[in-house]
Amino acid sequence: MDSDDEAARHRAKMIKRKAVQDAEVAGKTIEKGLLIVHTGPGKGKSTAAFGLMLRALGRGWRVGVVQFIKGAWETGERLALDRFGDQVAWHTMGEGFTWETQDRARDVAAAEAAWAQAQRLMQDGSIRLLILDELNIALRYEYLPLDEVVAVLRERRPDLHVVVTGRNAKPDLVAAADLVTEMGQVKHHFAAGVKAQEGIEF
Amino acid sequence: MDSDDEAARHRAKMIKRKAVQDAEVAGKTIEKGLLIVHTGPGKGKSTAAFGLMLRALGRGWRVGVVQFIKGAWETGERLALDRFGDQVAWHTMGEGFTWETQDRARDVAAAEAAWAQAQRLMQDGSIRLLILDELNIALRYEYLPLDEVVAVLRERRPDLHVVVTGRNAKPDLVAAADLVTEMGQVKHHFAAGVKAQEGIEF
Numbered sequence: 001m002d003s004d005d006e007a008a009r010h011r012a013k014m015i016k017r018k019a020v021q022d023a024e025v026a027g028k029t030i031e032k033g034l035l036i037v038h039t040g041p042g043k044g045k046s047t048a049a050f051g052l053m054l055r056a057l058g059r060g061w062r063v064g065v066v067q068f069i070k071g072a073w074e075t076g077e078r079l080a081l082d083r084f085g086d087q088v089a090w091h092t093m094g095e096g097f098t099w100e101t102q103d104r105a106r107d108v109a110a111a112e113a114a115w116a117q118a119q120r121l122m123q124d125g126s127i128r129l130l131i132l133d134e135l136n137i138a139l140r141y142e143y144l145p146l147d148e149v150v151a152v153l154r155e156r157r158p159d160l161h162v163v164v165t166g167r168n169a170k171p172d173l174v175a176a177a178d179l180v181t182e183m184g185q186v187k188h189h190f191a192a193g194v195k196a197q198e199g200i201e202f
Numbered sequence: 203m204d205s206d207d208e209a210a211r212h213r214a215k216m217i218k219r220k221a222v223q224d225a226e227v228a229g230k231t232i233e234k235g236l237l238i239v240h241t242g243p244g245k246g247k248s249t250a251a252f253g254l255m256l257r258a259l260g261r262g263w264r265v266g267v268v269q270f271i272k273g274a275w276e277t278g279e280r281l282a283l284d285r286f287g288d289q290v291a292w293h294t295m296g297e298g299f300t301w302e303t304q305d306r307a308r309d310v311a312a313a314e315a316a317w318a319q320a321q322r323l324m325q326d327g328s329i330r331l332l333i334l335d336e337l338n339i340a341l342r343y344e345y346l347p348l349d350e351v352v353a354v355l356r357e358r359r360p361d362l363h364v365v366v367t368g369r370n371a372k373p374d375l376v377a378a379a380d381l382v383t384e385m386g387q388v389k390h391h392f393a394a395g396v397k398a399q400e401g402i403e404f
Contacts, residue, residue: 028392077256184386193229
């Protein structure tokens with residue numbers, strides 16, 4: 001087969017593919033605030049949420065972040081987000097992973113305060129995107145009532161996008177969500193003895 | 203069982219967990235530039251790369267981005283990254299998805315130009331993080347020689363972090379990588395007729 005044939009075949013195939021693609025795009029007409037869940041054991045759950053935040057900030061939106069578990073490793077993002085001033089409302093409410101605090105009552109109190117803050121931000125009409133970072137952890141350890149949290153998320157303002165991150169998302173939350181991505185770990189450098197590094201992990 | 207018992211049990215369990223965690227962290231001593239791959243059919247591959255970029259920018263690093271496939275949907279990120287001025291070197295080299303161009307020779311030429319640009323940025327000592335967005339697509343369609351690309355990535359500067367995104371990462375690339383995350387699609391709002399929306403998808 002000569003290369004003209006091959007090019008023609010490629011073109012014909014791609015014309016078909018484009019028609020399918022265009023029809024798919026045309027078939028989607030609904031606009032709504034999405035409930036997005038990033039779960040799974042792999043990396044990238046919070047990082048992808050921060051990437052979404054970057055996009056939203058670029059569009060001039062105000063965004064909120066509530067951290068249900070305080071990460072030691074948030075410095076990089078925080079420094080970068082300082083550039084966006086009042087466009088970002090950031091609340092770190094948790095007190096570290098539960099094996100750091102070793103105190104269930106304190107963890108529950110912190111989760112409740114974080115959830116109260118999240119609900120305040122949900123009612124703030126200037127916020128278009130809200131990230132509830134590691135909320136799944138608080139739900140997994142039953143620091144918060146699952147039914148109430150899912151009900152409040154379902155009844156969010158129609159134009160509010162919410163991103164929930166953390167491993168082991170509860171099935172009821174997945175059922176309520178519009179978009180769920182499971183980050184799977186294929187290979188991790190920690191297993192090869194590489195440590196957490198500035199600029200990458202924090 | 204009264205709640206004091208329960209609290210004590212929780213505390214004992216978490217003390218053990220913390221010891222394991224601390225030992226794990228102490229066991230990791232290697233610092234190196236990572237080759238990171240975000241693949242899989244789910245959302246968040248490029249978005250998580252942009253999140254990593256945000257972290258790196260917060261640390262004051264210079265970062266490079268080469269887009270092997272021009273996305274129509276990059277406006278949000280681009281606008282946000284303008285805030286970081288010269289810290290970001292952004293190169294959009296591809297010309298749209300292959301079903302948009304319908305011209306294989308043009309796609310190959312665009313991929314080759316993008317790869318040449320990527321290699322220039324790899325040699326620029328001021329760049330600490332380089333994102334090769336949708337390189338996996340160019341490799342999948344054999345627009346670039348896999349062996350050469352993997353060899354160049356393996357021989358990168360020891361302090362350079364590289365993130366490669368796109369579906370269907372080649373096994374040779376996965377073998378060369380330090381960290382591989384597979385984004386799996388659990389649920390997608392497009393299936394429910396919701397369209398791509400400003401601030402979320404672009």
